[in-house]
Amino acid sequence: MFRFLALVFLMLIASAQAHQIAEMTLQISADDGRFEAVIQADAAYMLPEFRGDEDVAAQDLAWLRELGAEEWRRIQRETELYLRKCLSIRSESGPLDWRISFPDFDADPPRFLEEGMAEMLPMIEVRATGDFMGETLSLGWEEPFGVVLIVQAGDETIPVISGYEEAVLQRDASDAIEVVTPSISGWIVLGFRHIIPDGLDHVLFILGIFLFVPRWKPLLAQSLIFTVAHSLTLGCAVLGWVQLPELWVELAIAASIAWIGIENLFLKKLGAGRYALIAVFGLIHGLGFARMLTPLLPEDRPDALVACLAGFNVGVELGQVLVLALAFAVFGWWKEKNFAYARVSGSVLIATAGIAMMVERIMAAT
Structure with a gap:
């Protein structure tokens, strides 16, 4: 019995040290028939070898700076694959097409080479844009390791639990988007x-x-x-x-x-x-x-x-x-x-x- 309890203890400690992010933020806005979603992502978590691996330590901005252009391009490719697999954006007429850009990487030189302290997390900005002609916008989230998507629309914040529910938004009189109903159940699941x-x-x-x-x-x-x-x-x-x-x-x-x-x-x-x-x-x-x-x-x-x-x-x-x-x-x-x-x-x-x-x-x- 004692050996069994010790094994459980060691497994718990190991899982606590895993490189695993708890949430990812997405700020969404709409104007003149278009929507824009700005996502803050951990660059290390975007690489499959870091995702869900209990033995891999968290990386920092110094790590990102040392990778070089080829690995930076790989991060962009893996990020796009990850987001297109996990994130769905729909209006009442059906799924919407959206394009992805990377402002941090597109700058010359890349922003993260000059901004931020070396020991900070390697956060990158990702922008998803597309046409939005309907009245409502829905964001779905299916993340393999349970990361929560925190959607910010105007003054409202909605936690979207992976596979649990959607964030439903609608236009207001100024063409901006606002939350249809607060997601109380989402906060319960988050707790x-x-x-x-x-x-x-x-x-x-x-x-x-x-x-x-x-x-x-x-x-x-x-x-x-x-x-x-x-x-x-x-x-x-x-x-x-x-x-x-x-x-x-x-x-x-x-x-x-x-x-x-x-x-x-x-x-x-x-x-x-x-x-x-x-x-x-x-x-x-x-x-x-x-x-x-x-x-x-x-x-x-x-x-x-x-x-x-x-x-x-x-x-x-x-x-x-x-x-x-x-x-x-x-x-x-x-x-x-x-x-x-x-x-x-x-x-x-x-x-x-x-x-x-x-x-x-x-x-x-x-």
Whole structure:
């Protein structure tokens, strides 16, 4: 059993280090019978050998600059193949033809040779343009590794989950395009995905809670406290009321995982102190959520902002409940004596993972 748990632990750590982007942004506009979509893409992710490979490290702008003209042309070819496979653009009359251009590469010299710091991500701009004579425009997204497409149209932001739904836009009186209906379900799915499969740190935290008291009532109470707490700091951070350095937030999240694992080894019973600790750690994790979510939220739209945050938090809670349900499915039938061994070994692994994350994040910042 211990070897099996260790194997699972190592697999989780390996997956957390994979070069895998979580989302890609697309800003779309229309004017005089034409549409233009501006996509921000990670140049490394556009190459098949980097996509979905757990053993390949993330690349930076220095890497892109060193490739040379032949590899730059290859990036453009692979990007076009990728987008035409994943992205569909339709009006009410059917699929639309669109052309692709690469402003960063077309400049002389290429923009990325002179703009940006070497350690930044190798982001490139891609433009898709075509004729748009209808009243509505629909964007579909089918991405093999689950990358979320963040569509920005005017003041509205829509997360489009791969294979899940479309972004539906329509013309307004000025010939611009606007969102037909806000995608609340998309924000729920985005929150869920931030736990499963993208939230290893949050999953470890929830498993740490489970290992101490594997009973539904106290677990759901702790999960709800955690969600309410991180919702508070998430909202405050998004509104700009709370700002903390990214490194300190990430270190605190890792420390919370280590703390839960260690405390499980010494705590005798569940009490008010543990509930208070869950709330404090929830406040910390909310700041981590905000770092990812803030760039995706609509600006100057308080009505849409509330709906987006609510949907995201519902998705996070559903993800946490699923983690608990899966844990019950694996361990719920174990005898108390056998589960005591799992509690100790699992808590040690969770504490070790939290400490490893702290070390990794400190090293990455130095």
